[in-house]
Amino acid sequence: MQISIIGCGYVGLVTGGCLAAVGHHVTCVDNDAERIRALQAGHIPIYEPHLDHVIAAARAAGRMDYSTDVAVAARSADAIFICVGTPPLENGDADLSSIDAVARIIATEARGTKLVIEKSTVPVRTGEQLRRALEIYGRAGGAKFQVASNPEFLREGSSVHDFLHPDRIVVGVDEPATAERMREIYRPILDRTFTCPVHNGACPSASPPPFVVTTINSSELIKHASNSFLALKISYANVLADLCERLGADVEEVTRAVGMDPRIGPLFLRAGIGFGGFCFPKDIQAFYRLAERAGIDFVLLKEAEQINKQRIDHFLEKARRALWVLKGKQVGLLGLAFKPHTDDIRFAPALEILRRLLAEGASLRAYDPQAMNKTQAQFPTVNYCRDAYDVASGADAVLLLTEWPEFRDLDWVRIRDSMLRPLVLDGRNLLNPAAMRQLGFEYHSIGRPD
Ligand code: UDX
Numbered sequence: 001m002q003i004s005i006i007g008c009g010y011v012g013l014v015t016g017g018c019l020a021a022v023g024h025h026v027t028c029v030d031n032d033a034e035r036i037r038a039l040q041a042g043h044i045p046i047y048e049p050h051l052d053h054v055i056a057a058a059r060a061a062g063r064m065d066y067s068t069d070v071a072v073a074a075r076s077a078d079a080i081f082i083c084v085g086t087p088p089l090e091n092g093d094a095d096l097s098s099i100d101a102v103a104r105i106i107a108t109e110a111r112g113t114k115l116v117i118e119k120s121t122v123p124v125r126t127g128e129q130l131r132r133a134l135e136i137y138g139r140a141g142g143a144k145f146q147v148a149s150n151p152e153f154l155r156e157g158s159s160v161h162d163f164l165h166p167d168r169i170v171v172g173v174d175e176p177a178t179a180e181r182m183r184e185i186y187r188p189i190l191d192r193t194f195t196c197p198v199h200n201g202a203c204p205s206a207s208p209p210p211f212v213v214t215t216i217n218s219s220e221l222i223k224h225a226s227n228s229f230l231a232l233k234i235s236y237a238n239v240l241a242d243l244c245e246r247l248g249a250d251v252e253e254v255t256r257a258v259g260m261d262p263r264i265g266p267l268f269l270r271a272g273i274g275f276g277g278f279c280f281p282k283d284i285q286a287f288y289r290l291a292e293r294a295g296i297d298f299v300l301l302k303e304a305e306q307i308n309k310q311r312i313d314h315f316l317e318k319a320r321r322a323l324w325v326l327k328g329k330q331v332g333l334l335g336l337a338f339k340p341h342t343d344d345i346r347f348a349p350a351l352e353i354l355r356r357l358l359a360e361g362a363s364l365r366a367y368d369p370q371a372m373n374k375t376q377a378q379f380p381t382v383n384y385c386r387d388a389y390d391v392a393s394g395a396d397a398v399l400l401l402t403e404w405p406e407f408r409d410l411d412w413v414r415i416r417d418s419m420l421r422p423l424v425l426d427g428r429n430l431l432n433p434a435a436m437r438q439l440g441f442e443y444h445s446i447g448r449p450d
Helices: 010-021 033-040 051-060 070-076 097-109 126-137 159-164 176-191 216-247 251-259 280-293 299-323 349-359 372-378 388-392 412-418 433-438
Strands: 002-006 025-029 064-067 079-082 113-118 144-149 169-173 211-214 330-334 363-367 397-400 423-426 442-444
Touching: 002 010, 002 070, 010 025, 010 051, 010 064, 010 079, 010 159, 025 070, 033 064, 051 064, 051 159, 070 097, 079 097, 097 113, 097 126, 113 126, 113 176, 126 144, 126 216, 144 176, 144 216, 169 176, 169 216, 176 211, 211 216, 216 251, 216 280, 216 299, 280 299, 299 349, 299 397, 299 423, 299 442, 330 349, 330 388, 349 363, 349 372, 363 372, 363 388, 388 412, 433 442
Parallel strands: 002 025, 002 079, 025 064, 079 113, 113 144, 169 211, 330 363, 330 397, 397 423, 423 442
Antiparallel strands: 144 169
């Protein structure tokens, strides 16, 4: 199928790359000419495991190209995925102006029948508005539009895997024929007839993902409901951690056993410095606003958000307790990205900690395997180091803020010997407390006995 992807951000590139990888012909479109020039030159603007290979292979096979022209892409495609940004406005609502602008171009340029798929995360009822906009703007052209909502559940750092091996594919439609066309798009993934770039073609055996067909409104709600529930789960684990600290229990032991109940599940119960990234903080706010406008006070979401904000205060309080005065201290930061395996620093808890430490007069050295360039552009006064050992050298404390697996395997004896004071605050419970103390560290983590 000929597919156009409008919006070459994170979701657009992963969607475009993966759809091309499974055999479709894809044009990725963005109005940012510089971004398109860089993509054409082979530069992928985000760090995402496997994505560069997936895109390079699709380009080499002649199945993927780029354009700045939405009109051409709208005319040539059978299906158009709208993946433009919907950033929060000041009042917490999602800004849908980019979707409206794209709908206008598609509607005026399209001829014949076009499948228009909303992939951006949007509030419920956006699909209805999109359909109306396409019909109104397109009344002169006579094209027919099928509209679908197709939320993505991709996790940064494993999004190529998640796209090609989804837990479920959700499509919201208002007529069965649209669901069938969506099924055609996902057929290679449902039938596993593609060569998987993540497992080099040798994927672990699994049953096909459920293909869930709903109304458009339900589909839009599913995305916000999923993300908000995961955020609730994390905040729940974080309050448990505080309780464990007060009562002398160990949150890792507690959540491990709690998560063994299949009704609860083990994932997203990791306590730490809280959730960040461009999805959870924004989605939980947008979902709260949406409920509020529908006359529902979804107070659980407000609480989860509040608990998440307090994680930073709580962690800094630990740092102050250990270091007494922060001003003038040399503090090493391990990890800047909002989670491992990405260079994304948007709403990263590590960055908020960095900002507050700078404001209190600490002198900072930092290292992250991928996120240093982006952080440097925002915080030029931090000393960016070539590795974790460089960060620790002469430091009064090392703060572990993103759980990159490689930090677990560092030579901690070497780190201890190079620090001014062997003090580690582990905001992600990555390291083993007994082992760290055995090595002679003063070691503090989250929700585990000191
Ligand atoms: C999330 C959803 O998981 C995904 O389905 C959706 O499509 C986009 O939003 P992502 O933002 O990439 O994905 O990251 P995720 O792995 O969900 O982590 C979000 C944040 O929660 C990170 O800051 C992470 O460190 C934190 N987190 C996650 C915890 O603090 N504890 C946990 O147990 C899990």
